[in-house]
Amino acid sequence: MNKKVLRYLVFILLAAVILSIPGVMPNNYYRGLANLSLIYVIVALGLNFIYGYTGYISFAQAAFFGIGAYTTALLGVDHHISFWLALPLSGIMASLFGVLIGIPSLKLTGHYLAMATIGFGIIVQMLMQNWTSFTHGATGVGNIPGISLGGFTISSASQYYYFLLFFVVLSILVTWSIEHSNLGRSFKAVREDEIAAATSGINLTFTKVFSFALSAFFAGIAGGLYASMSAYISPDTFSFDQSIVFFTMVLIGGAGTMLGPVIGAILLTFVPELLRFMKEYYMALFGIGIVLIMIFIPQGIVNVFAKDGQFAEWITAKRTARVESPQKDL
Amino acid sequence: MLKVSNIEVYYGKIRALNSVSLSVKQGEIVTLIGANGAGKTTVLRSISGLQRLEKGKIEFLGKDVSIVPAENLVGMGLAHVPEGRRVFPGLTVYENLEIGATSWRKGKACLSGDLENIYELFPRLKERSKQLAWSLSGGEQQMLAIGRALMARPKLLLLDEPSLGLSPVLVEQVFEVLHKINGQGVTMLLVEQNAFMALDIAHRGYVIENGRIVLTDTASALSNDSKVKEAYLGG
Structure with missing residues (x-):
């Protein structure tokens, strides 16, 4: 009974903290940062499907994020299509490209697939920069229409915060229900052993391609939200570097867990800013911090607090090469 | 039930x-017995x-399944316990078994009947149902691999060296459990290097040498x- 009460109290406290963030933040710069971290949470949750659950590396997430952002931006600016129609289209457009990247995953694994996703990301960024007649080129797309909800236009950073929070909660709920479905189990089975998954009746083609499409869909939705919120986008945001950041968010937070990507995305958005007082050394310090985390908690931050430490133990064993990797050849 | 006719398989240029x-x-x-590298595992992989x-051609329950992919064959009633166990190491025993039911399970259909049968055959799995599979011993992993295949409700069970790496x-x-499962009406094709044990529970057997059936x-x-005595049963 006491434990139950305590759990409710913690939950209420956490909700209160989350809801009071815009009020607590000292200025609009930090409010903007909080909003950005929410958008990154959605991308990280998406990447978690492909990396955390299905076990494939994707360095194409910034490209999917960009495809979503450009879809909403170009539909809004050049075709005057409402945000509410453009947003789902952003998700769908990104997931179509996700299917495209998912197909090589049927034949490529490990480093080779990672290379393919890097190549894809670079091509997408090149197109954004150089296909000027379609994408507005390197100068980017400006004057992206904002979001209005039944006559009410979202304008302040605080309003955006609550709006984005809704999408984050929705993404977490979708992740939770997928994790506890047959599909979620199929993802994990593919991650653990593909041959055994196939001999258990799991369709590898469908599972892998769907996982890529789903992770791209999340990134595309996040991109659409990002474009509408910032009103201006340019190709340099959607770089390979950004893909690495997304990947690090999932890894540091705890891949294959539901809350890991959430925590990773928030930390990796705020920590660099908090280190800015270090002036030119701040990125170096940030880098060292990440290396230390990888060495001492390879299983990710959330797994340190996991009630049942088994999964953390297994991930640690795998990441630190204390177990033989499963035979991939037979 | 299963009819394999004149199949040929190449790895690159090697037959x-x-x-x-x-x-x-x-x-x-x-049972299919033979030495290391004789082609036993390849036969099973071809069938599944x-x-x-x-x-060549493979027929299962009267249908030509030569080009049917593995995941669809499971739904038709053919389950494969692959060589080296291949359990899902990062998932719990329960989740491993749950995944075994993928081919027929819709939504959250109840598994308790199937689970009960498997826990009765392998009581150890019940004790360890919440443990991750990688922490199980070799024998327990083999039990789990067989249990997972049974969750698919197979008519024919293909077993690839279930004795590999286990103590006598x-x-x-x-x-003993395989014998029991057979008693429950599951047909089996058993590949073994341990010819003595395999011939003990089998009804019929084939001997394979260099990719060719030499005796049945x-x-x-x-x-x-x-x-056979000289080559596989130690004189």
Whole structure:
């Protein structure tokens, strides 16, 4: 009974903290940062499907994020299509490209697939920069229409915060229900052993391609939200570097867990800013911090607090090469 | 139930199987014995759809399944316990078993009947149902691999070296359970290097050498065959 009460109290406290963030933040710069971290949470949750659950590396997430952002931006600016129609289209457009990247995953694994996703990301960024007649080129797309909800236009950073929070909660709920479905189990089975998954009746083609499409869909939705919120986008945001950041968010937070990507995305958005007082050394310090985390908690931050430490133990064993990797050849 | 006719399989330019034919009838335990590298595993992989055939035909329950992919064969009633166990190491015993039911399960259909049967055959799995599979011993992992295949409600079970890496006591236990499962109406094709144990529970057997079936007979006849005795049963 006491434990139950305590759990409710913690939950209420956490909700209160989350809801009071815009009020607590000292200025609009930090409010903007909080909003950005929410958008990154959605991308990280998406990447978690492909990396955390299905076990494939994707360095194409910034490209999917960009495809979503450009879809909403170009539909809004050049075709005057409402945000509410453009947003789902952003998700769908990104997931179509996700299917495209998912197909090589049927034949490529490990480093080779990672290379393919890097190549894809670079091509997408090149197109954004150089296909000027379609994408507005390197100068980017400006004057992206904002979001209005039944006559009410979202304008302040605080309003955006609550709006984005809704999408984050929705993404977490979708992740939770997928994790506890047959599909979620199929993802994990593919991650653990593909041959055994196939001999258990799991369709590898469908599972892998769907996982890529789903992770791209999340990134595309996040991109659409990002474009509408910032009103201006340019190709340099959607770089390979950004893909690495997304990947690090999932890894540091705890891949294959539901809350890991959430925590990773928030930390990796705020920590660099908090280190800015270090002036030119701040990125170096940030880098060292990440290396230390990888060495001492390879299983990710959330797994340190996991009630049942088994999964953390297994991930640690795998990441630190204390177990033989499963035979991939037979 | 299963009819394999003249199949040939190549790994690159090397011929791994040379016109292999065999059949398994309803209710039987058939064993395929042979030395390392004779092609035993390749035969099983071909049957379960993991290996492309160059020539030949495989029929299961009267249907041509030569090019049916592995995941669809499971739904037709053919389950494969792959060599080296291949459990899902990062998932719990329960989740491993749950995934075994993928081929027929819709939504959150109840698994308790199937689970009960498996826990009865392998009480150890029940004790360890919440443990991650990588922390199980070799014998327990083999039990889990067999249990997972049974969750698919197979009519025919393909077993690839269930005795591999197990202590003699455990081998005996596993074979006892296989005998029980056969008694529940599951037909089996058993690939083994441990010819002694395999011929003990099987009804019929095939001997494979260099990708070719060289001998077939009832299990008891094979046990008494002088060539088999010399080559596989230690004289």
